[in-house]
Every structure is written in C-alpha cells, then in structure tokens.
Amino acid sequence: MxxxxxxxxxxxxxxxxxxxxxxxxxxxxxxxxxxxxxxxxxxxxxxxxxxxxxxxxxxxxxxxxxxxxxxxxxxxxxxxxxxxxxxxxxxxxxxxxxxxxxxxxxxxxxxxxxxxxxxxxxxxxxxxxxxxxxxxxxxxxxxxxxxxxxxxxxxxxxxxxxxxxxxxxxxxGAYFKGGLKPVSIWLSAWFSRAAAGGTGAAKCGGNYAASLLPQQEATDQGCDQVAFLDASENKWVEELGGMNLYFVQDDGSIVTPELSGSILEGITRDSILTLAADLGHEVIQRKVSIDEWREGTAGGKITEIFACGTAAVVTPVGVLKWDGGQAVSSDGEAGKVTTDIRSALVDIQYGRAEDRHGWMHKVC
Structure with missing residues (x-):
C-alpha cells in the first residue's frame, strides 16, 4: 500500500x-x-x-x-x-x-x-x-x-x-437477521440520558455509560431498548440509548423531537429529514410529550414509530412499556413508511439508487 x-x-x-x-x-x-x-x-x-x-x-x-x-x-x-x-x-x-x-x-x-x-x-x-x-x-x-x-x-x-x-x-453483518422486526421500548421513569447544558449533544463515552443501567432495566423488563425523557420536566421524549426517534402521523406527516442541546444530532436522523421530504412527507421537528406518544398510538393519531442510527439504520418500534402499562404501535411488522424510508437510505448507501444529494464519498 x-x-x-x-x-x-x-x-x-x-x-x-x-x-x-x-x-x-x-x-x-x-x-x-x-x-x-x-x-x-x-x-x-x-x-x-x-x-x-x-x-x-x-x-x-x-x-x-x-x-x-x-x-x-x-x-x-x-x-x-x-x-x-x-x-x-x-x-x-x-x-x-x-x-x-x-x-x-x-x-x-x-x-x-x-x-x-x-x-x-x-x-x-x-x-x-x-x-x-x-x-x-x-x-x-x-x-x-x-x-x-x-x-x-x-x-x-x-x-x-x-x-x-x-x-x-x-x-x-446485516443488523436484522430474518427480516425487519419491530423492537420493544422500556420507558425510563427515574434516569435521564442528559440535561440542558450537559454533554447530550456530544458523542462521548460518558453519555453511553450513563445509559447502561437503565438499558439493563429495560432488558430485565423484556425490552430491547430504553427511551429517555428530558431531565427538567420528565415529560418530553428525547431519544433512545443510542438512536433518534420518528413518529408517523395519520395525515402522512412525520414528527421527530427537536434538537434541544441534550439530544445527539444523528447523521441518520438528519438524512431522514431530507429523504422523508423527497418521498412526499411533511417533516416536523418539535417537542413530543410522552402523553402524545401514549395517546397517539392508542387513538390512531400515530400510525408508525421508528428509531434510527448508524448501526441499524432504521428500526421499527412495536411497543412502549412502562410500569403499569404499554402502548402498542405495530402489529408485529414494519410499517410502509418505515420500510420505504429505510429502503431509500440503504439503496443510496449501497449504490443501488441515485445519490441525488451528493452524500456518498468514494474511497477506492
């Protein structure tokens, strides 16, 4: 070489x-x-x-x-x-x-x-x-x-x-063996991932270390991942232990929690903002309360939920659980919007679709 x-x-x-x-x-x-x-x-x-x-x-x-x-x-x-x-x-x-x-x-x-x-x-x-x-x-x-x-x-x-x-x-390897399956999420009631003025927006090891105990709690509850709320009011949805969240609405729009200084600005998150708009969706960045998540899935206002990050790209969310209840957002399969967005992104990454936004960089 x-x-x-x-x-x-x-x-x-x-x-x-x-x-x-x-x-x-x-x-x-x-x-x-x-x-x-x-x-x-x-x-x-x-x-x-x-x-x-x-x-x-x-x-x-x-x-x-x-x-x-x-x-x-x-x-x-x-x-x-x-x-x-x-x-x-x-x-x-x-x-x-x-x-x-x-x-x-x-x-x-x-x-x-x-x-x-x-x-x-x-x-x-x-x-x-x-x-x-x-x-x-x-x-x-x-x-x-x-x-x-x-x-x-x-x-x-x-x-x-x-x-x-x-x-x-x-x-x-491929993150999902045997197909794209929804994951279960445990709502952390006592722990926060980060706080305003802290290091939540930085990609540092301490943030991940702080998520390990609540992640273990999620595992003990039979869940795949843990969801964190804001540290101030314990009301606003922030992110999972290592992934950002998106909520698909019944009118076709897609909502993601707005960056607050304590949420990591994911590269995949940012890419989905563009790709979802390319696919005809209105994409909204705003605060999302935990009550909106619960009530939206129960009443049909929220039709799909997915998480995103480098490792899994796009992961459908099937159920949110907490002490005393749960909110089901999937029938056991990935929704159409989730699947379409994931395919659009992965096809660009693997050279199967046109790179309209100039995101790919050739190494050799």
Missing part, C-alpha cells in the same frame, strides 16, 4: 489474519467482534498540533495508570460505515457530517478539533490498507470507529496537554 499524503508512515502488519480465516469472518461478521489488520494513530500537543499520522498493525494501546482519560473521561468518538458497491468500489456516507460532529464534540469536551482533511484522510488511509476486510452483500459493511482521548499522564483536573486520535474498523 502507498501511504496517503496525510500518513507520515505505514507499518505493514507482519502477521495479518490468514485469508481463509478472514473469509470465514466476513461470511458472518456479527457486530463489533472482529477487527481489521491495521489501525490509524496520530498525536496532538499544544506545541506540535496534530502530528505523527500513521497506519500501524492493529494491537493494544499501552496506557500509564495515571493517563487522564482513565480518571476524567475526556473522550469522544464517531461511528460510520464503508460500503462495497456492485462494481467493487468502496464508499463512505456523509463523512463531512461525521467530521463536523466530531469537531463539535471535541469543543464540548475541551479536546482539540480535528481538521476535516485529517478526519477524512485517516479513514481513507485505514480503508485502503484493509480493503480486503470490506464485506460484500446482504447489507454487510465495514464499521469505522474514529475516537480521541486524553492521553496525558497527569492527575490534575484540566484539559489534557496530550491527545491521541485513532481509527479502527470492524466488519459488520
């Missing part, structure tokens, strides 16, 4: 996974279980700025016990996918949007902002190095995880003066 202009050095993995073993993984990759042969690394300090961009063999990171991120959680990440198209080329979806969101997350966590050319160049360098890890067919993809953390060895409470940026990649 020839290093990209961004990459100062490229170290070939001397022990890549054998071809037959890689092929077996790509046949049934699951999600987040296997990783490619290389990773991207770069460092930042106030004196040098971003430097030492390199692709190296995938392997453990060595951290001193006093490394700042282990104590103060100064860390952010992104999630995106690389898609193999029918002609064998590899593309990524809206990387500029991921880069911009990572910059916003970095600002909120007092981390240095990574320039767009570094973000895009690091992802391209890793995909080109591990091109053979991009799976084909059945809505498979290569999941890309860029992340940044405070790597200074220091226990003082202040922004880290040494930061490490990395990109790793993992082959991912």
């Amino acid at each position: 020839t290093p990209s202009p961004l990459t100062s050095r490229f170290e070939v993995n001397p022990s890549p996974l054998p071809t037959d073993q890689r092929a077996a993984i790509l046949e049934n990759p699951g999600f987040g279980n296997h990783f490619t042969d290389h990773m991207f690394l770069a460092e930042w300090t106030p004196d040098t700025g971003w430097a030492d961009a390199r692709v190296v063999p995938y392997g453990p990171l060595s951290l001193d016990p006093a490394t700042a991120v282990l104590h103060y959680a100064q860390e952010i990440f992104e999630g995106m996918k690389a898609y193999a198209h029918p002609d064998g080329s590899v593309w990524i979806f809206r990387p500029d949007a991921n880069a911009a969101r990572m910059q916003r997350s970095a600002h909120r966590l007092a981390l240095p902002e990574l320039p767009l050319e570094w973000f895009l160049g690091s992802i391209e360098a890793l995909i080109k190095a591990d091109r053979d890890w991009v799976p084909f067919g059945d809505e498979k993809s290569l999941y890309i995880r860029p992340f940044m953390f405070a790597s200074e060895v220091f226990l003082g409470v202040r922004p880290s003066q040494h930061v490490t940026y990395s990109v790793i990649a993992s082959p991912a």
